[in-house]
Amino acid sequence: MGPAIALLILCIIGFSLNSAFLSEGNITNLLTRSAFIGIIAVGATFVITAGGIDLSVGSMAAVIAGIMIIVMNNAVETLGTGVATVLLGCGCSVILGLGAGWVNGFLTTKGKIEAFIVTLGTMGIFRSLVTYFADGGTLSLDFDLRGTYRPVYYEAFFGLPIPVWVFIIVSIAGWILLNRTAFGRYCTAIGSNEAVARYSAIKVDRIKTWTYVIQGLCVALATIIYVPRLGSASSSTGVLWELEAIAAVIIGGTVLKGGYGRIGGTILGALILTTIGNILNFTDMISNYLNGTMQGLIIIVAVWLQRADWGRKSSKE
Amino acid sequence: MGPAIALLILCIIGFSLNSAFLSEGNITNLLTRSAFIGIIAVGATFVITAGGIDLSVGSMAAVIAGIMIIVMNNAVETLGTGVATVLLGCGCSVILGLGAGWVNGFLTTKGKIEAFIVTLGTMGIFRSLVTYFADGGTLSLDFDLRGTYRPVYYEAFFGLPIPVWVFIIVSIAGWILLNRTAFGRYCTAIGSNEAVARYSAIKVDRIKTWTYVIQGLCVALATIIYVPRLGSASSSTGVLWELEAIAAVIIGGTVLKGGYGRIGGTILGALILTTIGNILNFTDMISNYLNGTMQGLIIIVAVWLQRADWGRKSSKE
Amino acid sequence: DDKITIGVSYPTPTHAWAAGMNWHAEQAEKRLEALYPDVDLVLVNSPDPGAQASAIEDLVSVNQIDALVVLPFESEPLTDPVLNVKKTGALITVVDRGLSQPGIEDIYVAGNNPELGRVSAQYMKTRLKEGDNIVVLRGIPTLIDNERFDAFMAEIEGSGINVLDHKHANWNRDDGFEVMQDFLSRFPDIDAVWAQDDDIAIGVVAALKQAGRDGDGMFVVGGAGMKETIKSIMDGDELIPVDVLYPPSMIATAMDVTVNAFKSNGPVAGRYILGATLITPENAADFYFPDSPF
Amino acid sequence: MLDSVQAETPVLAAERVSKSFGAIPVLFSVSFDLRAGEVHALIGENGAGKSTLMKVLSGFHPATSGTLRVDGEEVTLPPNGQAEDMGIVLIHQELNLAEQMTVEENIFLGREQSRNGFLDRAAMTEAVRKMFLDVGLDISPKARISSLSIAEKQMVEIVKAMSRNARVLIMDEPTAVLTEAETTVFFAQVEKLKAKGTAIMFVSHKLQEVQAIADRVTILRDGQWIATKPTGEFTLDAMAQMMVGRELSDLYPPMNEADVDAERVLEIEGLTTQNIRNVSFDLRKGEVLGFSGLIGSGRTEVFEAICGLKDIDSGVIRVHGEEVRFASVADARDAGICYLTKDRKEKGLLLEQEMRPNMTLLALPRFVKGFMIDRDAEQEALARGIRRFDIRARDPKVKAGDLSGGNQQKLLLAKIMEADPKIVIIDEPTRGIDVGTKQQIYHFIAALAAEGMSVVVISSEMPEIIGVCHRVFVMRDGQIMGALTGDAINETEIVRYAAGLKGEKHHG
Numbered sequence A, B: 001m002g003p004a005i006a007l008l009i010l011c012i013i014g015f016s017l018n019s020a021f022l023s024e025g026n027i028t029n030l031l032t033r034s035a036f037i038g039i040i041a042v043g044a045t046f047v048i049t050a051g052g053i054d055l056s057v058g059s060m061a062a063v064i065a066g067i068m069i070i071v072m073n074n075a076v077e078t079l080g081t082g083v084a085t086v087l088l089g090c091g092c093s094v095i096l097g098l099g100a101g102w103v104n105g106f107l108t109t110k111g112k113i114e115a116f117i118v119t120l121g122t123m124g125i126f127r128s129l130v131t132y133f134a135d136g137g138t139l140s141l142d143f144d145l146r147g148t149y150r151p152v153y154y155e156a157f158f159g160l161p162i163p164v165w166v167f168i169i170v171s172i173a174g175w176i177l178l179n180r181t182a183f184g185r186y187c188t189a190i191g192s193n194e195a196v197a198r199y200s201a202i203k204v205d206r207i208k209t210w211t212y213v214i215q216g217l218c219v220a221l222a223t224i225i226y227v228p229r230l231g232s233a234s235s236s237t238g239v240l241w242e243l244e245a246i247a248a249v250i251i252g253g254t255v256l257k258g259g260y261g262r263i264g265g266t267i268l269g270a271l272i273l274t275t276i277g278n279i280l281n282f283t284d285m286i287s288n289y290l291n292g293t294m295q296g297l298i299i300i301v302a303v304w305l306q307r308a309d310w311g312r313k314s315s316k317e
Numbered sequence C: 001d002d003k004i005t006i007g008v009s010y011p012t013p014t015h016a017w018a019a020g021m022n023w024h025a026e027q028a029e030k031r032l033e034a035l036y037p038d039v040d041l042v043l044v045n046s047p048d049p050g051a052q053a054s055a056i057e058d059l060v061s062v063n064q065i066d067a068l069v070v071l072p073f074e075s076e077p078l079t080d081p082v083l084n085v086k087k088t089g090a091l092i093t094v095v096d097r098g099l100s101q102p103g104i105e106d107i108y109v110a111g112n113n114p115e116l117g118r119v120s121a122q123y124m125k126t127r128l129k130e131g132d133n134i135v136v137l138r139g140i141p142t143l144i145d146n147e148r149f150d151a152f153m154a155e156i157e158g159s160g161i162n163v164l165d166h167k168h169a170n171w172n173r174d175d176g177f178e179v180m181q182d183f184l185s186r187f188p189d190i191d192a193v194w195a196q197d198d199d200i201a202i203g204v205v206a207a208l209k210q211a212g213r214d215g216d217g218m219f220v221v222g223g224a225g226m227k228e229t230i231k232s233i234m235d236g237d238e239l240i241p242v243d244v245l246y247p248p249s250m251i252a253t254a255m256d257v258t259v260n261a262f263k264s265n266g267p268v269a270g271r272y273i274l275g276a277t278l279i280t281p282e283n284a285a286d287f288y289f290p291d292s293p294f
Numbered sequence D: 001m002l003d004s005v006q007a008e009t010p011v012l013a014a015e016r017v018s019k020s021f022g023a024i025p026v027l028f029s030v031s032f033d034l035r036a037g038e039v040h041a042l043i044g045e046n047g048a049g050k051s052t053l054m055k056v057l058s059g060f061h062p063a064t065s066g067t068l069r070v071d072g073e074e075v076t077l078p079p080n081g082q083a084e085d086m087g088i089v090l091i092h093q094e095l096n097l098a099e100q101m102t103v104e105e106n107i108f109l110g111r112e113q114s115r116n117g118f119l120d121r122a123a124m125t126e127a128v129r130k131m132f133l134d135v136g137l138d139i140s141p142k143a144r145i146s147s148l149s150i151a152e153k154q155m156v157e158i159v160k161a162m163s164r165n166a167r168v169l170i171m172d173e174p175t176a177v178l179t180e181a182e183t184t185v186f187f188a189q190v191e192k193l194k195a196k197g198t199a200i201m202f203v204s205h206k207l208q209e210v211q212a213i214a215d216r217v218t219i220l221r222d223g224q225w226i227a228t229k230p231t232g233e234f235t236l237d238a239m240a241q242m243m244v245g246r247e248l249s250d251l252y253p254p255m256n257e258a259d260v261d262a263e264r265v266l267e268i269e270g271l272t273t274q275n276i277r278n279v280s281f282d283l284r285k286g287e288v289l290g291f292s293g294l295i296g297s298g299r300t301e302v303f304e305a306i307c308g309l310k311d312i313d314s315g316v317i318r319v320h321g322e323e324v325r326f327a328s329v330a331d332a333r334d335a336g337i338c339y340l341t342k343d344r345k346e347k348g349l350l351l352e353q354e355m356r357p358n359m360t361l362l363a364l365p366r367f368v369k370g371f372m373i374d375r376d377a378e379q380e381a382l383a384r385g386i387r388r389f390d391i392r393a394r395d396p397k398v399k400a401g402d403l404s405g406g407n408q409q410k411l412l413l414a415k416i417m418e419a420d421p422k423i424v425i426i427d428e429p430t431r432g433i434d435v436g437t438k439q440q441i442y443h444f445i446a447a448l449a450a451e452g453m454s455v456v457v458i459s460s461e462m463p464e465i466i467g468v469c470h471r472v473f474v475m476r477d478g479q480i481m482g483a484l485t486g487d488a489i490n491e492t493e494i495v496r497y498a499a500g501l502k503g504e505k506h507h508g
């Protein structure tokens, strides 16, 4: 409930600032934009629920986007600029995402290194790899290919842009996985108490690794819809997405220390964050320099509003 | 032990790359540079030991530096360019640090908002405030005042630069506070099990707030020795210091979820991080673009090296 | 309504040059809106390319702009979003960084990055002789940095001047200070430093002074045209004898030209490339804006 | 003696105290009083409200209505253990220690001794050492709590409470996890405190203990006060009967003869781990096997090692004649072996979760239909477990951590049985369980064995071992000292082995 109220209040503020806020175009923009962070945040919900953290997602998105672009550009010669090349790129993205997630998971569980350190390390590694591949500049998708790929971001399907559909599907899948399957139960159990989980026949290391793999998959999906938007990747792609994703998760009511996760909240959290940015673009009442102040204040207030909802749970720990 | 070994190995690598690594000048630079992150990380050790987290420290340093400069510049007219003005600036810094820390603590404890969200919010707020005060640019200390203040960074005292002395004093004070006073035990108890702490009649909220206040004080001290270095502050001051500080704490063996803190390790962690950067500047074997990769790898390996030390402890949770 | 709305989009100022640009943009906004009551300029800044793309979308959907003045964070990622604006029929003015696809912009106003590197190197060559050593502190790894650096190296090539090493100092004073400290520990003999940017140069100078290696004709060349640097050039500083201009006022120029396109009778279009002037004590006064934050 | 005590005003008294959690009432107008120099026992079934009453009496829970008096004066106790300053100390039923901290740190938590602002660690360590010496415990003040066994933790709690020099000491099932030897030590301490005039209130489900130590007894049933009388006026049976509200027949079920020719379902040879050496034994189909010994003798470790929870250095494990080595609890479970931990709080239950997810966690694969968890089946399982083990929760949505201690234990039993094991190892099966339910559990164990299942009972309660087991192994110092069968299973024999007075290196 809490996050929904916060979002509602934000929408009212947005509308009162400028009625165009509720125009179809703006709503569509808003939803589409939320899709990136939202999809990544769904993955982060699993990691955090199982008591982990992943700081590498922003950089991971950047490096996956970079490699995707390199692979697709190279494939143009042999496969042409058709759908085949785009599919190759997407496949590549998914494999990279799964692989990167697995590395994070493996180092955390088998390497027994704190997740914070592992993913801080891979964050640096991924970020510098994309800089290296781009030679400090920008990697750009072949121009003709962009035409083929472009609709994935810009086209609508039954009135909703494709990224929004992907977001919806990922959310539903995530919700089912977390709330209706044994895997989700295991994540929650591990996040609540790892020893109890181990004594209850849960393969703790395996499940934890899976949460990072899921996170990687979500990053890959987000990247697949991100690349056609701007057709390029550089070292500044995805900067701070990790903080946004984690913020979305926690605004949504998931507890940072693990053991309690809510996909629905995460989605609202992502929408709230995007809406804040959107509203600040809607008004020039506030000095541009103070955008960060507004953003910070709104985030704190939004969470405070819903505190009543889950404050009890988190304070119990 | 673990972090010490990692640091030793790094030093050996540094020396074998270039014998100038162990020159007095470089060692002094290294120690002085570590002082900023080190002092902040000492504060972070308290926050993390008590189960919290503070993401706002880098921005807090920037805004404190900015306001200090504004205050001192304005005081030049009335107080002149002497020590009085510098002392005023330092006093101002300390008050701001304590105040900012208290705000973080208050919102976390009385506001019952997750520390991650509170400090993510204040991080944005502080960062944008300094941008606002500097009008997006740089705030520069009055030129004559700089002459008065400069020695605080550049002068040595018994062979060691003043920032290093401050670092040493803060470390010793921090160590005593954490290991030899009731307050330190309360921090550990709260991080270990808040319910137990509460049932032991420990004023949990008050102690937690104090950890943020200590963190604020440490940031203020770090800022006091930072400002005379270049005599300026801008919106890029202190970017990512929060991650560096937290990384130093965790490399040092403190457990991110709280309940187990080590000041000695934190200091080594800060030295390790600074040394990594220093070593990378000492060689051109590695493409500049891959600095981040090396950094990430070294951090992961450094922690893996000492895993044997505390891995057991953290996995118990 | 018949108000002319012009959106101005540029990166959030996170360093002094960008702050200068922001200052010039705000000055121009005030000036132009006072001059033409029917013109509304909307300034937005964004912290990264994705956010800038979003901000541009919002300018279209919410403010329904008639023209867009854009200083792209990066060329590639902003090409498509700007193209979308173009499709709404708005006039497009691109500042500083060209888009990756030709023909989208109606007006192009830019500085000259390769020229900045080249002019810096030419100055180095006038001051140094064969066998002299320099170190280079670069900016944030980006296309701009590459253009400047590559042009600099191409110009130095064959002069016999040694470039001992180059590291990224991210257009940041602190990084400039630390990288230079390490260069000084590492290389006993350095004759000059190309810091590429005035912020980096400030850190470099602090490191030189700390190590006591600021004498013997050693000098530092920065770039951009920060007011303090220009002031000290005017005052005859030996350590930073010159600066290479990369004017943050280009955004104001672009805004002027864009408003003009609506206000003047003749068509306004084309390319305005601002040079990378070498600022010396002789001409420094012309580039000195004491009120700008930069 | 008794008369003079009665004349005094009670140190601590509750008058018509009621307590509800939200809409759920737990205590109904209960009165209770405690006098200086007496031991007043509180007994009742699991979930009767004993712990709740104790928390009300020590300020941890505010009463919903009613009056509290200290020395006859009406008071409102301060929350969160601050009543300690008034001399009222509570030992919680759930262990209440900071796991990562040391023994000394925990004992002095909240009341550290300082000199000039610095901790006087030498003095505190010394004080702790003295306290342990007094009670004859061999625990290092510098040991981390997480490295102690549960019984040791409980002793630390007791020492901690006694170090507070309380006027009123309230103890919630302090002896539940102690062996008889430790209980004896503990009671000696209680006598000392009593002689000093401390008022002591305590809960126990071991009625013999109550009879041995208490001056008065109060009985609660379903949150209602039933009776308060001097101990002498009760017989054991009367106590049990008043608690449960019905006649109790034999506590232990009749034991059917073990079939000596039955198949050996589990054979262990030369099992060696960090703390155990060369352990060998076997388990037959339909047999109830007891493991007895002192605390820390390694019984738990044997079975944790078998189930893949501890590293094995050497040894052979055979299940149904086939050699196995389980890499995880899941493998053991799939092979039909389940282990029920004695540490329900740290290893057994997810305290923040409701009963349903806890109930099915171990056997979750059984509840997956298609891809998803079958919630109806889960609900049925919960209903089944509640029925089978008589789990009493007034609110079915209650968090496991808010269940009464005994009901947590029952939930844990139900959870293990949901996996339908062929071999079940129950570590301390009746820890914190009331007599009525104990009886049910013993009958349940006997029924399992009769159905052909094999049961291992690890217990520190000798009557229990003697009452339900066909064969008993006694461990000491990580080794099996001997095996007892038939009439040889009696207290003296067990104690002699456990204390090392008698020992045959036993091999399977």
Ligand SMILES: Nc1ncnc2c1ncn2[C@@H]1O[C@H](COP(=O)(O)OP(=O)(O)OP(=O)(O)O)[C@@H](O)[C@H]1O
Residues within 6 Å of the ligand: D021, D024, D026, D044, D045, D046, D047, D048, D049, D050, D051, D052, D053, D093, D392, D393, D394, D395, D398, D402, D403, D404, D405, D406, D407, D432, D434
């Ligand atoms: N914090 C709480 N919230 C909700 N219900 C609670 C809470 N604490 C206790 N209860 C309920 O109150 C009832 C009494 O519990 P209590 O712990 O007092 O029983 P008890 O007599 O100590 O039993 P046991 O012998 O099993 O320890 C139980 O039904 C329990 O579920």
Ligand SMILES: Nc1ncnc2c1ncn2[C@@H]1O[C@H](COP(=O)(O)OP(=O)(O)OP(=O)(O)O)[C@@H](O)[C@H]1O
Residues within 6 Å of the ligand: D147, D148, D149, D150, D151, D275, D293, D294, D295, D296, D297, D298, D299, D300, D301, D302, D342, D460
């Ligand atoms: N010598 C020792 N050194 C370190 N740890 C030990 C030692 N002996 C026992 N332990 C630890 O203490 C625990 C206590 O042993 P265990 O629980 O197996 O004994 P137990 O006979 O089951 O006693 P309890 O009555 O506590 O259940 C073991 O799991 C082991 O980790």
Ligand SMILES: [Mg+2]
Residues within 6 Å of the ligand: D050, D051, D052, D093, D172, D404, D405, D406
């Ligand atoms: Mg109880």
Ligand SMILES: [Mg+2]
Residues within 6 Å of the ligand: D299, D300, D301, D342, D427, D458
């Ligand atoms: Mg045991």
